[in-house]
Amino acid sequence: MSAHPFDAAIALQPAGGGAFAGQTSPAYANFIGPYGGITAAQCLQAVLQHPERLGDPVAFTVNFAAAVADGPFELRPRAARTNRSTQHWIVEMVQGDEVVATATALTAVRRPTWGGHEAHKPEAPPPLEVKRTTRRGVAWLERYEMRFLLGMIPRDWDGGGVAESLSRLWVRDDPPRPLDFASLAALCDVFFPRIWLRRARQTPLGTVSMTVYFHATAAELAAAGEGFLLAQARGQGFGSGYFDHGGQLWSESGSLLATTHQVMYYKE
Amino acid sequence: MSAHPFDAAIALQPAGGGAFAGQTSPAYANFIGPYGGITAAQCLQAVLQHPERLGDPVAFTVNFAAAVADGPFELRPRAARTNRSTQHWIVEMVQGDEVVATATALTAVRRPTWGGHEAHKPEAPPPLEVKRTTRRGVAWLERYEMRFLLGMIPRDWDGGGVAESLSRLWVRDDPPRPLDFASLAALCDVFFPRIWLRRARQTPLGTVSMTVYFHATAAELAAAGEGFLLAQARGQGFGSGYFDHGGQLWSESGSLLATTHQVMYYKE
Numbered sequence: 001m002s003a004h005p006f007d008a009a010i011a012l013q014p015a016g017g018g019a020f021a022g023q024t025s026p027a028y029a030n031f032i033g034p035y036g037g038i039t040a041a042q043c044l045q046a047v048l049q050h051p052e053r054l055g056d057p058v059a060f061t062v063n064f065a066a067a068v069a070d071g072p073f074e075l076r077p078r079a080a081r082t083n084r085s086t087q088h089w090i091v092e093m094v095q096g097d098e099v100v101a102t103a104t105a106l107t108a109v110r111r112p113t114w115g116g117h118e119a120h121k122p123e124a125p126p127p128l129e130v131k132r133t134t135r136r137g138v139a140w141l142e143r144y145e146m147r148f149l150l151g152m153i154p155r156d157w158d159g160g161g162v163a164e165s166l167s168r169l170w171v172r173d174d175p176p177r178p179l180d181f182a183s184l185a186a187l188c189d190v191f192f193p194r195i196w197l198r199r200a201r202q203t204p205l206g207t208v209s210m211t212v213y214f215h216a217t218a219a220e221l222a223a224a225g226e227g228f229l230l231a232q233a234r235g236q237g238f239g240s241g242y243f244d245h246g247g248q249l250w251s252e253s254g255s256l257l258a259t260t261h262q263v264m265y266y267k268e
Numbered sequence: 269m270s271a272h273p274f275d276a277a278i279a280l281q282p283a284g285g286g287a288f289a290g291q292t293s294p295a296y297a298n299f300i301g302p303y304g305g306i307t308a309a310q311c312l313q314a315v316l317q318h319p320e321r322l323g324d325p326v327a328f329t330v331n332f333a334a335a336v337a338d339g340p341f342e343l344r345p346r347a348a349r350t351n352r353s354t355q356h357w358i359v360e361m362v363q364g365d366e367v368v369a370t371a372t373a374l375t376a377v378r379r380p381t382w383g384g385h386e387a388h389k390p391e392a393p394p395p396l397e398v399k400r401t402t403r404r405g406v407a408w409l410e411r412y413e414m415r416f417l418l419g420m421i422p423r424d425w426d427g428g429g430v431a432e433s434l435s436r437l438w439v440r441d442d443p444p445r446p447l448d449f450a451s452l453a454a455l456c457d458v459f460f461p462r463i464w465l466r467r468a469r470q471t472p473l474g475t476v477s478m479t480v481y482f483h484a485t486a487a488e489l490a491a492a493g494e495g496f497l498l499a500q501a502r503g504q505g506f507g508s509g510y511f512d513h514g515g516q517l518w519s520e521s522g523s524l525l526a527t528t529h530q531v532m533y534y535k536e
Contacts, residue, residue: 058477061329065351065356066349066351088367090358092348092358104372106531110509111508113507115507116466118431208327209329213477215505236386236516239381239385239483241379241381242483244527246514263374
């Protein structure tokens with residue numbers, strides 16, 4: 001039995017001194033280099049796999065410093081601070097002598113407390129009643145089953161655009177795979193660039209920084225299983241070459257699993 | 269003429285090897301240790317003051333790894349990657365042998381492009397027509413002039429709470445000071461904990477990670493000057509000891525200056 005493409009993509013081998021060796025995965029290739037979500041998941045996986053890691057991820061920021069070249073990379077996670085129940089990590093992804101990504105992560109032993117999410121899952125028809133969105137183009141799109149509810153990629157790149165960039169979709173790994181922190185981090189990058197909706201025009205762009213806050217407990221991840229997530233994102237500021245969006249991901253049953261933000265570079 | 273308290277608080281002296289020495293400021297004291305916003309500003313200032321720094325800040329994440337003790341600290345900024353027009357920084361704030369904060373920053377030479385912010389400034393009466401909010405308690409609250417429009421701190425800590433934690437206020441430095449990237453970063457932490465609104469109950473808590481995306485160009489910062497900013501924040505997920513919020517800050521004239529997110533620890 002061969003591994004799920006996601007597990008193959010995030011497989012890391014100890015490389016001494018707390019570092020790990022990995023390889024880019026053709027299954028998650030984007031236009032240039034890998035899908036950012038898989039790079040994020042690899043950086044997080046280096047923390048998750050570290051023998052000194054304490055607790056589960058709470059906050060995770062990845063900075064895409066350069067195009068990741070197809071081939072091997074090294075991940076260098078380092079616990080900058082370990083407290084009684086929390087830990088702060090710095091990660092560098094290196095190819096040759098060059099840093100291609102940096103990341104920070106907060107992991108923590110989470111305990112039951114009062115809770116009550118304020119970001120509620122929007123009403124949506126069940127995923128299997130929504131038409132599967134046709135996949136086109138790059139490999140990583142084949143790794144996700146997407147069923148768009150609103151804010152789909154423009155049909156015509158006619159420069160028309162819309163005033164609001166809200167997108168909402170059902171999404172899961174393809175083939176389905178039980179959700180975990182690494183795959184949830186990858187799913188947080190699944191949104192196509194908001195500026196495409198705003199402008200209906202393709203310009204060179206790329207994510208430069210993404211943050212994920214994990215709200216799912218290990219039990220909620222297990223309950224989400226291989227099911228669909230409802231994911232939405234909405235743009236905020238667009239100007240001088242950079243724009244950002246904020247997003248949320250819920251389980252099919254309505255648990256808020258993660259909130260996420262990212263800022264993208266664009267040209268023109 | 270003595271320096272503005274903010275300038276005094278972020279003053280850093282070169283300490284060799286690209287490091288800087290600084291001191292916590294009693295003027296920005298919080299209940300325990302300093303106001304997180306001033307720690308954030310100090311970390312960013314280490315990048316801004318670095319002789320190799322390229323461009324202006326675009327994305328900035330600070331992780332509060334431990335309580336900062338009153339007294340001296342060292343800041344160690346390092347350019348992990350320098351590209352043609354962008355640069356990725358890793359910063360560590362150290363006291364003694366212990367890391368108390370980590371940060372990453374993306375700086376970039378920003379160029380004019382198409383733009384159009386989607387997060388619009390909400391309608392609000394002019395700042396001077398809104399009653400100044402009474403300041404109580406810790407020192408850092410004296411450093412900001414706040415005029416709340418909605419979502420003020422609960423009057424009674426009776427456990428009542430509300431279902432939605434949106435707050436909106438006019439805010440500026442006190443005494444007024446021309447806005448810059450460091451003071452804007454500090455202002456992004458000005459929101460009291462969203463969980464206080466939700467629960468009307470005080471429990472131990474603290475910010476563990478904050479991200480700021482800068483949308484203001486240098487010209488927009490200059491135009492904002494010493495004026496008020498309209499700031500708002502809204503909670504998202506609350507559970508298992510952590511909650512997050514998303515926020516936006518606009519200039520008085522309506523320019524989106526920054527978007528921000530943070531996750532806080534809480535007990536019980």
